[in-house]
Amino acid sequence: MPPSPLAGEGARRADEGYSSPKHRKVSGLLRGRARSMRHEPTEAEQRLWSLLRSRRFSGFKFRRQFPVDHYIADFVCLDARLIIEADGSQHAESTRDLTRDTYLHALNFRLLRLWNNDILARPDDVSETIWATLHEKPQ
Template identity: 50%
Template sequence: MRQGQKRNRARELRRDMTFAERRLWSILCRRQLEGFRFRRQHAVGPYIADFACLEAGLIIEVDGGQHMDAASDRDREVFLHREGFRVLRFWNNEVMANLEGVRALILRRLSDTRPHPSLPPHAGEGADTEG
């Protein structure tokens, strides 16, 4: 797919989100999760990810029944991992029935990307080196 076609397809997907995608977007938009910014229908290489947080290197996919055991999904995940992304997949019914559980798991993954606040600074950070 050419760049212009991919951009148009992403716009189309944003306009025609599924109910589960809309519901998940309601908690991802406007930096509601610890200040992380998510993009929806974001192009990564030849693929369009449902939701992507570039800062955390996290992609979230919301799948329906058509993704059950799909070989193309495995190829896609291998590519995304090579590009430095971690991928979280949720079924539509998980998002619809347990949004709070989905939110908690996403927050756990996001917290994996930030250093623990009690860790000492790296050499030269936060310490007075003059002296």
């Protein structure tokens, strides 16, 4: 029997899978873009990732800069169908974000948009918001 794959290599656990067949069709270009975004996070994304990583919210697993169909989500918990976006001022009245959110809602994802200023200045409040969102009943 071959040895178990190292962390981050090989197959995911069965409970971490993404059920949409579209996931398998993510282009190499989009995956490459997501990978480069993981290596160049904003300060707010770094802080938010430190709150979300390592199953710190009741064992919920988050992934960062994760392709969902033809979009890249800042953070996603597949089990809870929750996408968290860290937004700066450029997202204040973005019609592009509205279109994206509508599309992701159609895929049965819930979205939580957090302002970068809040992530940096009030991490405890942000943690409470994430906790509450994870534990509320999906509609």
